[in-house]
Every structure is written in structure tokens, then in C-alpha cells.
Amino acid sequence: MPEGHALHRLARRQQRLLGGQRLNVSSPQGRFAHEAALLDGMVFRSAEAWGKHLIHRWDDGRRGKAATRRLVHIHLGIYGTFREEALPMPAPTGQVRMRLVGDDLGIDLRGPNACEIYTPDDLEALVARLGPDPLRADADPEIAWRAVHRSKRAIGSLLMDQKVIAGIGNIYRAEVLFRAGVDPHRPGTTITREEFDEMWNDLLHLMPIGVRRGHIHVVRPEDDHGAPAYSSDRPRTYVYRRTGEPCRLCGTPIAWSEMEGRNLFWCPACQS
DNA sequence: TCTGCATGAAAAA
């Protein structure tokens, strides 16, 4: 679930569902109890994503300098999940780190990598260490291009590095490389400006689709036939988790290897 | 019902 598109989608949804409401905040699990007590009864003002990071903005309902404001930083990691619940809220099951209860519904957060109070300086530092996020209007591809162009690291590794581009995960990494015909093992220094631009523009195209649909779907309709799909739905990926299955374009078995501890998938014929 | 793996990334070693 949680590549960048999922976080941007969550931010929009949570702001729509809870924005402007005074919430009851708790931490049934206890690990966020002190912070939850500070937030309890405050107004949930907005939610915003930078890459895979989510920021909740809170205030006490007053305007201007008199207002007390707080920021909460959330990173879901690989396990983290939000679940919406109808009121009245059910008894917590599992480890509920943060429970938000509004006028119409509640939201439980389980298993996050991070859930913590941020200062404005913390947020500034976070944004400063992230690369451009293709889902944000202010994203500057030149920053990403420079990072790629001067690095000897494999492009498959660079695309996963949040300092290079924020919000890309294992699926977008694999699929964008496939669609651009780029071998994941090539050093960044060998990537041409044309290849980089093609991948960046593809992210600009694909990631908003992910936000709208709520999942990553990159297979063009004309390629959506033949080989058995990974999921029971229509095929969504060209290479991700399709090890040994025929490439949707050329039929060559999709290759797998481990790159820096993560699964890597590519077509050895289309990406060379 | 049980088991192992997963779309991350910071911290530890």
C-alpha cells in the first residue's frame, strides 16, 4: 500500500473527513499516550503529504499568534495502516498507536514506523532531506537529475532513495524502469537526460492515477492480455512480482534479484 | 488456522 500515492490519497481523505473538527485523541496501545493527551480536544486542521511522509496540522481553534499549533509526523513504513471505523468506536484490536474520533467517524493508526509530534524545524529538516515529490506542484526535477547524473550507484537503487525522489517505492521503481527500457543495474552516471526525463514525466503521469484509483496501475490497455496476472484483478504491473512469467511485451521470463535487501524485478530483454 | 512474506527506513551492529 504505502508508496507516495497512498499517502497523498490519505492526506486528502483525512482532511476531508476530519478537517475543522475537534477530535478526541488517544493511544490505546500507550506508545503515543503523552502526545495524544496534548492533542486531545484540539482542532484537526489539515493533512499533507511529502513523499511517504504524512503531516497532520492541529490548532486550538484560535486565530493568529494566540493560537497553539501542533504538527504530527506519521510514516507508515511497511506495516503501518489507517482504518476508518463507524461510531461508536469498537474496542481497540491489536496495537492501536493513535485513535482519532470525530463527529462522524473515527480513525485508528496501527503499526506505523513513526508517529510523533513535530516542531516546525523538524518539518523543515524533513522536507530538506527529501528529494522532489512528483505529486507536489513545487517538485523540481533538476535536483533529482543532478543526484542521478553524478552517482555511480545503480539507478534501481537511486530511484528508491527518498533523497533523490520522494514517494517512489518498489513498485513504481520497477515499473518506471521497465516502461523506460532502462536496466536497473546501470550506474546513475550512464543515464541520459532523455532517459531521466522520460522516467520523471512517466511518474508525473502515473502517480496521480495511483492517487485517484487508490492503487498502482500502470499496464496500458493494449498490453492487458495474455499472461496470467499477479492479482485476481486486471493486470496492473509489467514486472513487479512477476518473476518467471512472460514479459507482456516480448515474452521473455521476468527476472528477479535482490538489490540492497529489496526485491527487484525487470525484463532482461526490454531493459538492457 | 497457520505460516511466511511485503509496496520502508531508522537504528543498531
Next chain:
DNA sequence: TTTTCCTGCAGAG
């Protein structure tokens, strides 16, 4: 490079 976070799902039985 390994450990940690400890949910949700797919596949096996």
C-alpha cells in the same frame, strides 16, 4: 548488513 516496527494478505493444509 541486520534488526526493528508488529499489520494484512496470500497460499498452504
